[in-house]
Amino acid sequence: MEKPAIAGGTPVRDTKLYYGHQFVDQADVKAVEEVLTSDYLTCGPKVEALEQKLCALTGAAYAVACSNGTAALHIAAMAAGVGAGDELVTTPITFAASANCALYCGARPVFADINPNTYNISPESVRKNLSEKTKAVVAVDFTGQAVPLEELLELCHENGLVLIEDGAHSIGTKYKGRPVGSIADMTTFSFHPVKTVTGGEGGAVLTNRKNLYEKLLLCRSHGITKDAPQYVHESHGPWYHEQIDLGYNYRITDIQCALILSQLDKLGQFAERRREIVNRYNEAFSQIPQLFVQQEIPESDTTRHLYILRIKPELLTIDRKGFFEAMAAENICCNVHYIPVYWHPYYERLGYPKGLCPNAEKLYMEMMSLPIYYSLTDQDVEDVIMAVRKIVAYYQK
Numbered sequence: 001m002e003k004p005a006i007a008g009g010t011p012v013r014d015t016k017l018y019y020g021h022q023f024v025d026q027a028d029v030k031a032v033e034e035v036l037t038s039d040y041l042t043c044g045p046k047v048e049a050l051e052q053k054l055c056a057l058t059g060a061a062y063a064v065a066c067s068n069g070t071a072a073l074h075i076a077a078m079a080a081g082v083g084a085g086d087e088l089v090t091t092p093i094t095f096a097a098s099a100n101c102a103l104y105c106g107a108r109p110v111f112a113d114i115n116p117n118t119y120n121i122s123p124e125s126v127r128k129n130l131s132e133k134t135k136a137v138v139a140v141d142f143t144g145q146a147v148p149l150e151e152l153l154e155l156c157h158e159n160g161l162v163l164i165e166d167g168a169h170s171i172g173t174k175y176k177g178r179p180v181g182s183i184a185d186m187t188t189f190s191f192h193p194v195k196t197v198t199g200g201e202g203g204a205v206l207t208n209r210k211n212l213y214e215k216l217l218l219c220r221s222h223g224i225t226k227d228a229p230q231y232v233h234e235s236h237g238p239w240y241h242e243q244i245d246l247g248y249n250y251r252i253t254d255i256q257c258a259l260i261l262s263q264l265d266k267l268g269q270f271a272e273r274r275r276e277i278v279n280r281y282n283e284a285f286s287q288i289p290q291l292f293v294q295q296e297i298p299e300s301d302t303t304r305h306l307y308i309l310r311i312k313p314e315l316l317t318i319d320r321k322g323f324f325e326a327m328a329a330e331n332i333c334c335n336v337h338y339i340p341v342y343w344h345p346y347y348e349r350l351g352y353p354k355g356l357c358p359n360a361e362k363l364y365m366e367m368m369s370l371p372i373y374y375s376l377t378d379q380d381v382e383d384v385i386m387a388v389r390k391i392v393a394y395y396q397k
């Protein structure tokens, strides 16, 4: 007889546990309140303060704060010179924005496969996917673990390409002792509420290169400059400014920046708790033969954003969908990060076939994201582990 869709019995928990949640304390509330009664709601001192704090945190020379991580990727691609007819290589195991930034510029995203153990983009696959048209590589620190930055930088620079590190998951991570943000040509961050540090919405691009910084500033604000040496014409007076290129309104408010600044004060404790949760999950799941544990990258001192549970379907009588539903029946609400970008109908219509990146597609069929966030209690973590054990025990072959 077929086994039922859930492991049955009393659920491990009687309240629902979600895969991510922001942590906002009184210091955050106070920081936002102060801005609300100040002179500036946007384009004020908090924007510059955030940019300075991001530089201090990462060691990058320049930071440009902007409205969200997607805008950050867009202006990074523009600053990299990605334009009509160009190609940009990225991973399919990411949020669509990492590839969409190429489309926004009139370029074509090209998908390189992932390393089957770390799930980050594979430099060998990047190399195979380079062409005369390639202008940039967007490498995503998936789950927070840094991509092989030295290898990718060498690969990019020997081919005249710009390396954009999508650090939406990896604020606080260090690669070989150096913080992400100071290593790639440009690094982007996101401050969406499920990320380690939030501003409600928000983003930033970090770079050490002044020429890229200047382009990023223009792209963020309509292509308008108030920097006299950049003027084409003579200034008309103190109010003068010029639009010298086409940019966007990707500004971030002082309200958001105040929240992000206050959240950054807690980055150390956020990172620590996330690390504890990863260690506990890894310890528990590495003893279960029906599961595959994501390889920890030794060069990466990681602030973890996501925890991926990967099943070995050949050792179970259910597939990922069944496992996901069984977890929900235990009141553990997982998520899946990510559907391979080129599987989305929009990309299908652009002509991307299935089968492009076999490692990425196999991972997608076997994975789900477990709860991980700062305020998850030890009991919550044990509940997740108990639910996983219960489901594996029930459905093992």
Ligand SMILES: Cc1ncc(COP(=O)(O)O)c(C=O)c1O
Pocket: 068, 069, 070, 071, 094, 095, 097, 098, 140, 166, 168, 169, 189, 190, 191, 192, 202, 203
């Ligand atoms: C890997 C990755 N890149 C880019 C983004 C886009 O960031 P945002 O949601 O702030 O636009 C996200 C966030 O969802 C992400 O996870």
